[in-house]
Amino acid sequence: EDQVTQSPEALRLxxxxxxxxxxxxxxxxxxxxxxxRQDPGKGPEFLFTLYSxxxxxxxxxxxxxxxxxxxxxxITAPKPEDSATYLCAVQVRIQGAQxxxxxxxxxLTINP
Amino acid sequence: KAGVTQTPRYLIKTRGQQVTLSCSPISGHRxxxxxxxxxxxxxxxxxxxFSETQRNKGNFPGRFxxxxxxxxxxxxxxxxxxxGDSALYLCASSFxxxxxLGETQYxxxxxxxxxx
Numbered sequence: 183e184d185q186v187t188q189s190p191e192a193l194r195l196x197x198x199x200x201x202x203x204x205x206x207x208x209x210x211x212x213x214x215x216x217x218x219r220q221d222p223g224k225g226p227e228f229l230f231t232l233y234s235x236x237x238x239x240x241x242x243x244x245x246x247x248x249x250x251x252x253x254x255x256x257i258t259a260p261k262p263e264d265s266a267t268y269l270c271a272v273q274v275r276i277q278g279a280q281x282x283x284x285x286x287x288x289x290l291t292i293n294p
Numbered sequence: 295k296a297g298v299t300q301t302p303r304y305l306i307k308t309r310g311q312q313v314t315l316s317c318s319p320i321s322g323h324r325x326x327x328x329x330x331x332x333x334x335x336x337x338x339x340x341x342x343x344f345s346e347t348q349r350n351k352g353n354f355p356g357r358f359x360x361x362x363x364x365x366x367x368x369x370x371x372x373x374x375x376x377x378g379d380s381a382l383y384l385c386a387s388s389f390x391x392x393x394x395l396g397e398t399q400y401x402x403x404x405x406x407x408x409x410x
Contacts, residue, residue, distance in 0.1 A: 213395055213396060213397075214395060214396035214397070216398065216399075218401070223404075223406075224403055224404070225298070225384050225401035225402050225403045225404045226337075226384070226401045227401070228398055228399075228400055228401075231396050231398055233395065233396050269337065271337075273396065273397065281327075281339050281342070281350055281352075282327070282329075282337075282339060282386075282399060283339070284329075284336055284337040284338075285336070286336045287336065
């Protein structure tokens with residue numbers, strides 16, 4: 183069964199304190215791995231797509247990396263506005279259609 | 295370019311009623327997927343439509359149904375509402391054919407449904 187696990191469930195950091203979020207997956211037929219950011223009461227906002235092991239993507243203070251079994255979202259010198267839930271999802275192909283399988287998310291809080 | 299829009303944003307219903315939620319995808323997007331988000335289960339896939347055809351369906355009972363119109367707009371319907379159907383219902387659209395490598399889905403703001 184396709185499964186995505188994110189850790190930790192919640193993370194509190196001080197402003198400027200760098201850290202990493204983990205997303206491990208066991209899926210068949212991986213078509214891509216996605217990171218989204220979700221603020222309370224809103225829909226997920228797309229951040230990155232990663233396709234193959236070794237790939238890296240960066241955007242401001244965020245950097246996503248991918249290995250064969252997991253992905254990391256590195257946050258460098260975070261600010262309070264980076265507080266959100268970060269969701270990892272893998273795209274799998276089932277019978278000619280696509281489906282996103284999501285992890286439970288990591289709730290990140292950045293204290294000023 | 296306008297993003298994915300969903301209406302209504304908030305809805306309160308009672309058990310046994312039915313509800314219809316609407317989604318307008320990003321202009322030019324032909325694929326629409328629906329997800330249910332709850333604190334306990336997270337984001338779960340409901341179904342996907344492309345060119346007015348349901349391409350894939352998640353593990354939800356038959357009370358959950360949907361359709362897509364020729365302009366790519368989509369609706370989902372939940373009949374005989376149960377308390378456990380209270381959730382944030384999210385719609386996502388994508389541009390290319392389903393199954394295309396790394397196809398990105400863009401989400402709307404969601405419809406928050408409360409069943410009393």
